[in-house]
Amino acid sequence: MCGRFSLKNSRDEVEAALGALIPDDFPPRYNIAPTQPILIVMPSETVRPVGSNRPDRAGHLVRWGFVPSWVKDPNARAPIFNIRSETAAEKNSFKAALSHRRVLVPASGFYEWRRNGSNRAQPYWIRPRHGGVIAFGALMETWSGADGSQIDTAGILTTGANEALSLIHHRMPVVVVPEDYARWMDCKHYLPREVADIMQPAPDDLFEAIPVSDLVNKVSNTSPDVQLPVSADLTATATRPKKAGKKTGADDDSGNGQLSMF
Template sequence: MCGRFALSATPEEVRALFGYADTPNFPPRYNIAPTQPIATVREAFGARRFVLVRWGLVPGWVKDPASFSLLINARAETAAEKPSFRAAMRHRRCLIPASGFYEWHRPDAGPKQPYWIRPRDGGIVAFAGLWEEWCDPDGGEIETGAILTVAANATVAPVHNRMPAVIAPEDFDCWLDVQNTPLKEARALLRPAPESLFETVPVSARVNSAIEDAPDLVEPVAASQGAIRDEAAAEPAPPKAKRQTAKGRKPSDDQFDLF
């Protein structure tokens, strides 16, 4: 699962990597949370486009988004078959620029320890994403998205058993070209990142609050005692499924202040 991530690169750096023609201007974000806008890159009419969508995918067939589960992640292994994701896997794939992501490790005793998982050599990565468009009966439209996840590689596994699928720059065209890339070929790109790509850094529990959004959130801190077990220990058990719905949720006042 990926429940928080960051995009602290400049607009120029993001545009240079993803090669879109748009010229958006946006501030750095260090703690992007579900229901907030996220940056995505998609292909439309033969060119790449930068588009903001709400994080939490809503399929077009949903009648009432307020009572629908908040789908922030999609398992790469089953997305092509699941009713909520299969149309987007075939027709609405995107890239999600990120400077890194957060995961929480639960030790045998004590509180969860958050970790900032970032590219070892710095820079930006592209998460594999899906997007959808939902229209209400009055004609209003909202575009939403989700991050595809895969089994964690050996670097991330001691923290969490899942991680975002990362698309390499040389595979951007293949992933985004939904017209000419067979689904089987696109699915083959959804695999754990090379073990050398990321490093895990313990960070302050302040990141637990979506209100917090500052550069020092990604600064290393001393990990809680026992926060990471020996790598030879058994892999963490998969988290229990937890149904999240938007119904009755009171959104924060700043949830649409990403850009």
């Protein structure tokens, strides 16, 4: 699951990592939550001149929380911040986006909460072991109102956790590796079944999990302090949260451990 993440790398670092044109500078963000604006990368709508070195991918800001195009009132239901990759191709809400609007969400890492049978859940800051920018696989949808208004939205795809992170949670975001960026976003030439292999758990050695304080539980806490390490016991048996209801905004079986803290 991915209910919070961070993007603290610079614009230049994001541009270099994803080969995309990012139009504006942005400040480091340490505690990004659903319904907030997030940066996505998608194929550029501008035709690149022959011989040009200009990137053919561009960054855009959208709202984190996928809203299917057929929804009449986007405020009447919880936006979907996570989308279960295993069933996305089968669900009316997502299958068109999976076929036509696959995008990337650049990140410095994400947060996950581990339960051990008590009422308290221990948050972890999960980041690439060697630093740098990672990219989550995501789906984009533009909701259009009867009055002509539009809202660009996106949801992050999830998959089963790899063995290392399963000690914390049984789901994790889909991580797209650089060699698969082009294939993932090329919806003209690659059908959903031809990118299914991308939607797999990340290698066990990609991430390191750092226990942090419960400062991250509050959306209003946006300083670097939310990533300061604390001591925690990973030997205690983790418990799986109860299945989420429809109002949680997660289209998977990951429970609402994060949302209960918003």
